[in-house]
Amino acid sequence: MASEPQAPTTRDPSGTRRETGPRWLLWVTTPLILAAFIGGWKLYTIVFDIGELILPPPEDVWFALIELLGQPMIYQATYVTFYETMVGFLIAVVFGVALGIVLGKVRSLERVLSPFLVATQVVPKVAIVPLLLLWFGFGLTSKIFMAAIISFFVMTQNTILGIRSIEPGHRDLMRVIQAPWWKRVISLDIPAALPAVLTGIELGIVFAITGAIVGEYLGGDEGLGALATVMLASLRTDQLFAVVIIMTLLGFLLYAVVAGIRRFAIPWHESSGRATSL
Amino acid sequence: MSEANSGPPAVVGSGAAISVRGVGKTYQASAGPVQALLPTDLEVAPGEFVVLLGPSGCGKTTLLRMLAGLISPTEGTIGIGDKPLFTGRNSTPDRDALGSLGFVFQAPNLMPWRKVWRNIALPLEGKGTTRAERRERAAEMAEKVGLADFLDHYPKALSGGMQQRVAIARALIHRPSILLMDEPFGALDAMTRDQMNLLLQQLWLDTGKTIVLVTHSITEAVFLADRVVLLSQRPGRVQDVVDVEFARPRDLAVTAEPHFGEQVGHLRKQLGGHR
Ligand SMILES: Nc1ncnc2c1ncn2[C@@H]1O[C@H](COP(=O)(O)OP(=O)(O)OP(=O)(O)O)[C@@H](O)[C@H]1O
Ligand SMILES: [Mg+2]
Numbered sequence: 399m400a401s402e403p404q405a406p407t408t409r410d411p412s413g414t415r416r417e418t419g420p421r422w423l424l425w426v427t428t429p430l431i432l433a434a435f436i437g438g439w440k441l442y443t444i445v446f447d448i449g450e451l452i453l454p455p456p457e458d459v460w461f462a463l464i465e466l467l468g469q470p471m472i473y474q475a476t477y478v479t480f481y482e483t484m485v486g487f488l489i490a491v492v493f494g495v496a497l498g499i500v501l502g503k504v505r506s507l508e509r510v511l512s513p514f515l516v517a518t519q520v521v522p523k524v525a526i527v528p529l530l531l532l533w534f535g536f537g538l539t540s541k542i543f544m545a546a547i548i549s550f551f552v553m554t555q556n557t558i559l560g561i562r563s564i565e566p567g568h569r570d571l572m573r574v575i576q577a578p579w580w581k582r583v584i585s586l587d588i589p590a591a592l593p594a595v596l597t598g599i600e601l602g603i604v605f606a607i608t609g610a611i612v613g614e615y616l617g618g619d620e621g622l623g624a625l626a627t628v629m630l631a632s633l634r635t636d637q638l639f640a641v642v643i644i645m646t647l648l649g650f651l652l653y654a655v656v657a658g659i660r661r662f663a664i665p666w667h668e669s670s671g672r673a674t675s676l
Numbered sequence: 677m678s679e680a681n682s683g684p685p686a687v688v689g690s691g692a693a694i695s696v697r698g699v700g701k702t703y704q705a706s707a708g709p710v711q712a713l714l715p716t717d718l719e720v721a722p723g724e725f726v727v728l729l730g731p732s733g734c735g736k737t738t739l740l741r742m743l744a745g746l747i748s749p750t751e752g753t754i755g756i757g758d759k760p761l762f763t764g765r766n767s768t769p770d771r772d773a774l775g776s777l778g779f780v781f782q783a784p785n786l787m788p789w790r791k792v793w794r795n796i797a798l799p800l801e802g803k804g805t806t807r808a809e810r811r812e813r814a815a816e817m818a819e820k821v822g823l824a825d826f827l828d829h830y831p832k833a834l835s836g837g838m839q840q841r842v843a844i845a846r847a848l849i850h851r852p853s854i855l856l857m858d859e860p861f862g863a864l865d866a867m868t869r870d871q872m873n874l875l876l877q878q879l880w881l882d883t884g885k886t887i888v889l890v891t892h893s894i895t896e897a898v899f900l901a902d903r904v905v906l907l908s909q910r911p912g913r914v915q916d917v918v919d920v921e922f923a924r925p926r927d928l929a930v931t932a933e934p935h936f937g938e939q940v941g942h943l944r945k946q947l948g949g950h951r
Binding site: 565567570571574575576577581585586589590592664666667668 | 745774775777783788790798799801830
């Protein structure tokens with residue numbers, strides 16, 4: 399038993415992380431899987447002789463996409479959907495996180511309100527769209543509300559979870575050092591809840607874009623959702639697919655930006671080592 | 677009296693660092709009241725190293741949390757220096773009294789989002805110090821606990837023992853005269869624990885703080901203490917007080933001395949007598 403203090407040893411921080419293969423892995427696998435998918439798609443249309451109205455072959459969709467990208471209206475539609483998603487999402491972030499903080503802190507309030515909160519989630523929200531159209535018209539407002547309503551709950555719930563998961567030891571610590579309430583909020587509540595809040599926000603953006611597009615499908619003549627219904631009505635399945643691809647790209651982009659915030663906001667957290675997967 | 681950091685232990689009687697008079701605690705649990713601690717008396721002299729030893733569930737943490745103002749006693753009074761700890765309405769702990777306390781929890785309770793130096797400096801924040809001052813004092817403290825090279829690491833890069841050193845540095849950063857420690861080394865392996873005991877003894881000898889430490893380990897108690905206070909099984913009460921008089925600084929060889937073994941045996945017998 400050595401009586402002299404030994405040289406302290408550091409644990410390699412990366413050693414505690416799960417191994418997920420080399421960095422370049424995704425750059426190889428993603429194109430491969432994509433190629434396999436497109437190949438399978440092509441093969442399926444040939445072997446089963448699927449009509450191009452039902453499932454156009456990939457190259458048709460590709461040409462439709464190129465053609466679509468040559469027209470200004472696709473950019474207009476993308477912008478509208480982007481705008482609705484972002485405004486609805488930001489409204490939901492502000493109210494969802496604020497409500498989550500309050501409910502997380504005041505347990506009794508959460509108990510009183512939780513049946514109603516759950517009730518709002520059980521209502522199939524697509525069924526509300528006609529109401530929203532009635533109240534806010536066929537313009538952008540009804541879609542913004544749809545995006546906000548759909549993405550709101552998951553952020554509230556994750557914020558509550560984050561506030562609840564603050565360690566009692568940390569609370570005791572703040573009391574022992576006599577930190578005033580604002581110091582506790584800034585130095586403990588917010589940073590401790592942040593990982594969960596960010597998870598809520600990542601899920602929220604995905605819900606928000608879904609909400610906006612569903613709103614567009616069901617009423618109005620602007621945005622990618624409305625464009626998709628036009629393509630369907632004119633039996634241009636190839637262009638419908640092209641629109642779906644653009645929706646996917648938009649969703650991907652928004653998610654990537656929001657998920658990227660994590661690395662800057664909470665570099666200390668285990669989840670920040672790489673992009674999260676849904 | 678708040679700065680008992682240097683010089684010989686002050687005169688006992690003129691003012692104990694901690695005085696516990698008839699302090700008891702009954703928790704109101706959902707299944708009914710739980711008496712955790714019977715009315716207990718205890719005086720700790722300035723600069724004294726007192727170890728509370730007792731079986732699990734005997735109320736050691738309860739007593740220590742009361743001393744730290746985290747929970748209030750259901751009876752009796754606690755004095756820190758010459759001030760009562762709990763004053764007036766709602767039994768809110770006195771700010772000055774609390775300011776002269778440092779607390780080390782059983783878990784390090786480091787904030788994973790703060791680098792080591794900012795964990796150490798946390799108690800200084802919002803108290804009229806600049807960032808540069810805090811960093812400097814944190815560096816000074818880190819040096820004392822042997823972590824000078826780890827100021828800019830995140831806690832997850834530290835071993836358990838190193839994390840507990842950070843916790844000790846944080847408890848001492850605001851220069852309290854009293855250090856309360858609740859099984860600070862309970863989660864460490866035997867070798868790290870020995871090192872931490874030596875480090876703690878050195879810190880104590882260098883700074884002359886009053887220390888009250890809770891432990892399960894009889895050898896740790898006898899090795900560190902000026903005085904071991906043995907608590908009985910729940911509901912806790914003081915069962916025995918043992919003075920330990922080995923010369924300081926003690927090294928690990930002291931554990932091999934016959935008298936050390938006798939004192940350990942004496943305590944073990946009393947602890948075991950209730951099982
Ligand atoms: N918040 C609480 N509510 C109800 N009962 C409690 C509470 N905290 C502690 N107790 C009870 O009080 C008794 C003393 O608990 P305490 O934590 O002080 O023990 P301890 O001596 O620190 O034990 P250990 O060595 O295991 O840490 C226990 O029997 C426990 O069940
Ligand atoms: Mg305990």
